[in-house]
Amino acid sequence: MFKNDYKNQMDSVKPDGYIKDKIRRRLAEGNNAAPKRSRKGFAVSAAAAILCGALLFSAGVITGRHSVNIPTAAPENSLSIKTAQSYDAIYNTVKSFEPSFWEKIYNGFSGESVIQEENYAAPGGTDSGITEDSETLATGGYSETTVQVEGVDEADIVKTDGKYIYVLSSSVDGETVSIVDVTGKNPVKLSGITADGIYGSDMYLSAGRLIIIGLSEDRSDTAAVIYDVSDPAAPKEIQRCRQSGFYSESRLISGKLYLISNFIVNTAEIIKNDAKTFVPSLECGNYNGAVAADSVCFYSNCERPEYTVVSGYDIKDGSLTGTQSVLGGSCTVYASTDNIIACGYAADGKTQVARFAVADGEIELKATGELNGTLLNQFSVDEYKGCFRFVLTDYIFSGTAETFDGSAVSSSASQTAPSTTNSLVILDGNLKETGKIENLAPGEQVYSVRFMGDTAYFVTFRQVDPLFSADLSDPTSPKIIGSLKIPGFSNYLFPYGDGRLLGIGQNADESTGATGSIKLSMFDINNPAEVSETAKKDVPATYSEALYNHKATLADSGKNIIAFPAYGEVGINYFIYSFENGEFTEKLRVTLDIQGESCRGLYIDDIFYIVTPYEIQYFELDGFEPIGSLSLK
Amino acid sequence: MTNAEDISVKSFAAPAYVFEKYSDTVYRLAFVRTKSRNDSDDILQEVFLRYMRIWRNMQSEEHVKATLIRIAINRSNSWLSSAWFRRTAPLDESIPADCCFSCENALGEVLKLPLKYRTVIHLHYYMGYSAEEIARITESNPSTVKTRLARAREMLKKTIKADDI
16 A cells, blocks of 8 residues: 555654754744844844833844943842732733734744754854753662752653653654553553643653653643552542643642743734633643632733743642743743742843742742843752842843844944843842852853852853853952863863863864864863863764753763763764773763664663563663563554 | 633643643654654744744644645745755755665655655555645645655555555
8 A cells, every 4th residue: 555655664764852852942942022133033122121111212123232341231230020910910911012012023034044043053053051960869779860959850751750650652643651660570551541632741750659740732831640559550530630721841840840831922812701711721620711810910011922931730630739820921931949030031231030939839939030031940049048140141232233133334443243142140049149250251152050059150151161260259249260171062061070061062163163083081170170071972973852952861970870862974873981090991882773763771780671652671770781671562 | 620721721722731742743744854863843933933932823723734844844945945054965865864764665665756746645644635735735735745645655556565555
């Protein structure tokens, strides 16, 4: 049968997982109105400013915003919070937004500029950061998802409790999750879960519960399905939770699931006596309907009909424990055990920040604020001793260097202003500034950040990679104490044992900045003021999910494992390195039979597992001798 | 949940949802036309970035699908005619695709067809559109589409020993 043959063969043609991730990220950026970079970002924010009448100065359109050298008009970062008194108040606010806001935004710049955005080819630049993991996590007999903050679990596509491995499939059809029993001599597929009605993209496993999170199938709401997996052979669905908007982020803290979504109101079609048309809705075991008016807040300078919805659910039964919405979108989410910091794009290249205090599922908006510049990712934010620290890249648009359409109008060196500058800002609990460092690495942008207590490390990049170290011990007076220039850049910085920082990134040509192979670096940070690169290794691959997703890397200094998948001339491989005698040593290189779907590595006791959506390959942890494989198809 | 239907109007068209549902579809169409995975990656991105600007105009799920197909065809047209492509790729339509499919199979044979023929074959056999629907989506004449389908079938029959094309 030609038709069937053709269909079957064509079905195997799929975009690589990392391409899809890149596009998802860009779609998410679009949802948040102001893409990060350059002319496009400016065009959007300028348009936003004009639409809202907030910053109505025509010169701004032509000359761009002032350089950061000029003191900003509003030194106060903190913005007042207005809690809605009634649905009518919310309705009036939402209604005040231009109905065709999005159309105007998108029509505001020419078609091509949207698509041909520079830097897009630079893989690590879009979104990446640092990861942590290994510090002291190697206590148990198995590895867990690489997370930013200890005690704050992050969702992923593979989860284990040391006895069973749960694998989320990337395909829309068929089983959503495979459950594999690894308690016996050989792993055995025990059961599976088919989650109808949801495009699962993320997963949690905790206290006998498996939670699948994703887009609901019938519309673009965020959904979480909670299963009882206390008997993994017979998983039982116990509750479905939904909340309005696109799935943005989630965290699991002490048995409470926090779901964060972005809900965009279609202002053209809101109905005054139907709150659900302009207020976020929730549906779960003990709640069904629009959220209460007093759980909705506004930024004082809010200008978009888009909510950040943060809700807490008890994973025992899926009951709602708290919810809070802020009119104003978010895209970068940081969470400690006590706070969720949701950051979104604001007009004029700024970032708006909201701090939600979370405690046992209850959520309270404590403060909002605004910062100059944009964040790279969740690792650009940190909480330490009651202070909140941020590293930002500020894109400057100077009329002398660039016109609105991006063409250079002057080649004279004296007139060429830096297109970017970077800063480190420390805020207190009210999101009021206590101290900052400005004008860092002009012309470069932040590629990775790692906060470690009193010290911050971050990498900026244009052609040569400076690894900066900053002393933050006095929150009123942060200081740069060191900078190390080496070729290439790191997308992630992982603590790797005492006094060592592991960098995963890419080589780059020192004169052109063109990127090359994947590079591992080990930095000696015993003296933060004099950081040195003590070892480096070129990985025979050019791209990896590890460059933009911290969860793709397993960096465990306790077991001395640095593991990640990577793509190159030689196909898709899983690499494992160790760091011994001051050098990186390749311990394993396995070819993966995937088209670019994500892949994770983990260990349980003395076995190392490499998990793809289709197969689990397993190895002796000691020496990485292959033992066998299990098909999940 | 009847009220909830009103929550996000046009949610069937929301980019994130549409991307999850149709990214493979768009990619496959791009692949059939460009025969290149790399080019298909780029087209996939372009299609969805363009889609993002128009999604609120979508009337129905069918409209979404047809729009995506049309953008994918337009984008791959401009891709195939771009200076970059002409410079770097041989114009010979008979070049094998940069994938590992054996030439004996159905996909391999379809990929050997000229561009206009493999496009209609794909839309008809893979996506299940009738000649009339293909004509509407691609804004061409139904009889042209029928002729192309017939011609493509003949060409395939020469290489594939199957009566069921």
